[in-house]
Amino acid sequence: MKKALEHLRVLDLSRIFAGPWATQNLADLGAHVIKVERPGRGDDTRAWGPPFLKDTEGQDTTNSSYFMSVNRGKHSITLDISTPEGQDIIRELAKEVDVVVENYKVGTLKRYGLDYESLRAVNPRLVYCSITGFGQTGPYAPLPGYDFVFQGMSGLMSLTGKPDSVPGGGPMKFGVAITDLSTGMYAAFAIMAAIEHRHISGQGQHIDLSLLDCSVSLTSYMSMNYFLSGKIPQRMGNVHSNIVPYQVFRCKQGDIITAVGNDSQFADMCQAMGKPEIAQDERFKRNFDRVRNRDVLEPLIQELLMQRTMLEWVDIFEQHNVPCGPIYTIDQVFEDQQVKHRGLKADLNHEIGVPVPSVLNPIRLSGTPVELERSAPTLGSSTERVLKEDLGLTESQIAGLREKGII
DSSP: OOOOTTTTEEEEOOTTTTHHHHHEEEEEEETEEEEEEEETOOOOOOOSSSEEEEEESSSSEEEEEHHSSSSSEEEEOOTTSSHHHHHHHHHHHHHHSSSSEEOTTTTTHHHOOOHHHHHHTTTOOOOOEEESSSSSTTTTTTTTOOOOOOHHSSSHHHHSOOOOTTOOOOOOOOOOHHHHHHHHHHHHHHHHHHHHHHHHHSSOOEEEHHHHHHHHHHHHHHHHHHHOOOOOOOOOTTTOOOTTTTTEEEEEEEEEEEEEESSSHHHHHHTTTGGGGGGGGGTTHHHHHHHHTTTHHHHHHHHHHHTSHHHHHHHHHTTTTTOOEOOOHHHHHHHHHHHHHTTOOOEEOOOSOOOOEEEEEOOOSSSSSSOOOOOOOOTTTHHHHHHHHHOOOOOOHHHHHHHHTTT
């Protein structure tokens, strides 16, 4: 059975996270992704450990868990693109691929003759995706940028964490690089949109993606709240600005998340707690009443939930169709029966001969299912094969490039 994107060829000039996350998603769906890395060193994230993958002898390799989390299924080649010979090889590869993804600082690849306009001249159908901190235009365009910075600049950290008025209050970053992750997802989506447009027009195009733009987009309804009310949203910890009770409550043992999204679910919750009359109270009947009177309602619920353990309440709420859930640690996540049923963890083959446990792609396609076969590549493992098969270079030409340190 064919994979959804196995007809696409991608030249991945990106490093670190956002770009590799985009191209990994394309590789998961079957695209042939050629990852270009620096000779001898490779992507910076290869060294972002420990932990590192251990070989068959139990010794650390140069494959960090971080690198392997965003580069599975790709083919690694080493190439010094700062040299004329390296640039020539990129141009030749660009003639044969559908997509180029890069995340160099604005202007860097133009100096090398590898920017969109230069590569479009050799392949008008090329979809060229540039990922930068601030975008290709504007006063900040030349500046570098990292996920943590944009979590702050976008306003996300002003929304995340406990209020300043309580112990431990203050801005808090996400537990994962949410700006990189979201930018990578936007990139994959934008690339497929450009490919679809190419089917009609026959022409490729340039995609300008900014981590700042993508992180601001994640403020979503909180920005809309501000636009419509004029009030600046504040950090609220684990409660929701627009829905009550949509938050974390302490139980006799453990904590529980309640995600009550409408009035009927709230009535079910009150029934489950043995207090149906609360749902009939005019202060709490409708969601906007509950939002306005949350300071009264939340202590009532908290007192009731302290009478049982988290696991007991999860069981009771589920029987009453009340949306709820436990707060897991990572090890508990992969012991959950639903997570196991969905197969979100599996071992992938690695080139050094050891299995690599991986979090699998969540996309489920009925006709072209995602079938992952390989973990992330070792540095330069596909260099010779790509140069021979894709560009037709001879053994002596490849040896010459290696002798000069170009590959």
